[in-house]
Amino acid sequence: MKVVLRSLTLADAENVAAAMNNEKVLANLRDGIPFPYTLTDAEEYISYLLGADKNAVFAFAVEVDGKAAGIISAFRQNNIHYRTAELGYFIGEEYWGKGVMTRAVKLACGYLFDNTDLLRVYAEPFATNHASCRVLAKAGFSFEGVLVSNAYKNGKVLDMKIYALVREEECAEDEEE
């Protein structure tokens, strides 16, 4: 199974819609995403990502054996958090449990640390999202803590977990000072 990251195109909308039109996927994402999730919804989301500031939103198709299985994106934060980015990702259910997203997270972070000034990439999965927590741990992220009662999703109060990967060279520089 070959996993690569590449630029998104509007032609990916069909596969993205197929992946997102699944309540099990949406249950692990933030609110505001329509369900059912249509081709038009996917086209609008991809258009937004393609039109966003290239230095603030870094979005890729997660391609598995030549087919877009999902999306991974990093969103640069504001103000004093300018050199941090939040990572978000999903793939269609038929691809789960095959190591796809672990590979994609590693590739995305490699790209971000090689091509941007970001110091820190973090993700905040629901504490109940064991698969996502495991992906982050397998991709080398540090578990930094539990954000207690940090979300209200589908009628439930949920804890979230925060994981981060920090640029190695900057840590080394700081230590030398």
Ligand SMILES: CC(C)(COP(=O)(O)OP(=O)(O)OC[C@H]1O[C@@H](n2cnc3c(N)ncnc32)[C@H](O)[C@@H]1OP(=O)(O)O)[C@@H](O)C(=O)NCCC(=O)NCCS
């Ligand atoms: C989370 C998600 C991206 C994981 O992608 P994936 O390609 O299946 O992940 P991987 O196969 O690389 O790794 C999944 C790991 O979680 C484990 N896992 C899966 N379900 C689990 C569960 N219920 N409990 C514990 N571990 C679980 C797998 O066994 C695997 O670990 P292992 O390699 O040690 O066996 C995918 O399930 C998804 O798109 N979910 C919906 C959207 C989402 O949750 N996005 C993240 C929001 S923070």
